[in-house]
Amino acid sequence: MKIEKLLHKLQAFFDTEKHKKRQHIEELKRILLKLKKKERKITYILQQTDDDCLTKHYQTELEIIRVQRKKGIEVLQQLNERKKN
């Protein structure tokens, strides 16, 4: 049983298509993490800013990051579902 499982894992590792999918998911996760960090950073900068134009700019940036993250999470969920199937 153990050998069978090991072989299965090896087969999956050497399967290029699956490997690519896995890599894609990893990259997506990394970008989402970066976006999350960026969101925190911008929120902090926004609290420090008293300039109207800059405030508006950072608010826009935050909103854009939120939508990008939402989009990213949806893509990630779809990829994970496909992986399970």
Next chain:
Amino acid sequence: MHKALLLIVIPLLSYGFWLSEEFKGIAAGVSIFLFGMLSLEQGFKAFTGGVLERILQKTTDTTWKSFGFGFLSASLMQSSSLVSVITISFLSAGLLDLVAGIGIVFGSNLGTTTGAWLIAGLGLKINIAAYAMPMLVFGVLCLFQNGKQLKGIGYILTGLGFLLLGIHYMKESFEHFESAINLAEYAMPGVKGLLIYTALGIIATIIMQSSHATMLLTITAVSVHQITYDNALALAIGANVGTTVTAIIAALGANVQGKRLAGSHLLINLSTGIFALIFIKQFGIAVDIISAKLGIADTDNALKLATFHSLFNLTGIILFFPFINQQVTLLERIFIEKRPAIFKPIYLDPSAMDFPETVVESVRLESIHLYENAIHIILHTFGLHKRDLQKNDSLKQLIDQNTQPIEYDIDASYEKRIKGIYSAIIAFISQAGFTWEMTQSSRLSWLREANKHLVEAIKDTKHLQKNWGRARSSTNQIRIDEYNKIAYQIVLHIQKIETFRHKIAGNELPLLSLDTLKASIKNDDMQMNRAIETLIRERKISPETGSSLINDSAYMRSIKKDLLKAAETLFLHRNIGDADVEDQLSLNETEINDVVHTMDTQ
């Protein structure tokens, strides 16, 4: 004039005015004359591209026609120097080329000799200065009218009026010196007499500012035998050389083309004078023969002098007229047009042509060079430097606090920093051809578009500059604030693009950062328009100011969009790092619009 030189000239002139009344009159005369030149030039500029240009084009499209034009005008105005002065202003306004200008000078040299015939034959004396006052009155009247052409006529009339008034003042002030010239005192034979009388003719014409007046004086003196006939011939030659001084004074306020024409006038008249002095005996014989044929009595020295005047000017024309093009070449070498140092391309090496990838990279690097220059121009328009972009929080303060007028010539900077590089890039892309794979061709095409966006951004900045400059000197603080806001938003956008460049270098999700910049452009535009509408509604700004602000905020939007499009093409490599995944998360136009809309309703 250089400011340091001005500091020396002003005290010197003031001292001169204190010392001598005559000097003050002469200086005032020269100043009024030069002001007249400026006014005349301004007037002719109003007609560029219109009727006057068409008339001048038709009447001066060949050198013979220019010659005829000069002859007729000088005959009618009875002043070759006035014709030269007007021609200089035509040239300075770009209505004529140098060849046509020289043709007119030749014609006016012959035209002015009709004056000697009128004086000698009919005893006529035309005082052109008498026209100054009516010209000034009618000129000012036209200046107060609304139409562009009427204003142009006004400038021309006041210009002519001031020219004549300036000459009048110079003459009046020189009268003191004029009385010192007693021609009879210097009567002498031989070469010495010839040279001295030529010099006297030059001096008398400079003093009286009219060769016509010198000729009148000479003809009168020779007819009463106050001077010898030979001395009178020398005086006529001197008058012909001296008359060029008026054109030289006029050229002081003219551009290089005007200076070239004044140089040509001096060259032609001086060469003709020297030629006439060398062959004075032969001229004497020729005059006798012609006079006999015309039925002029051998003793009628006045008419014989008029014949000589026409003959030696005609000889000058025959001798030098065929060499107009050579004269132009010579004058272009003497009076070199100062062009600003032009920025040259750095990366467009012909050896890069051999490989498609190197062509693309060379064009990209050169386009970045162009981008840097475009940013330089935009920032300088708003009184800033690129180093100011690093001062994160103080950008707004820098713009608000700078209340001094900013005189930045965008056109000159465009010529210097953009045109040369832009043309070189376009030429390089065209030479590269499109024989390679589609990838390279399309990348070159994108780069060409990026360059076009940069040029458009500069053009829009120029449009914006006019109203921004006006607004800064306004008394309405709200208007000033709104225009400063426009400037600030553009500068802030440039700063954000610089941050975007750093994000590419640090691979900090550059592609996704673009979405924020795109959304910010839309958002800022919407906010700006809404703020303007509120200000108009609350009567804090006039509807006229409001409409200008709306137009200028549209320029702001275009500048930002163009810069961003250029930056995207120039700085973003879509094939590096997480570009594919980033692409998947980046927002499309509809999604960006949704974000802007959501923010607007919050």
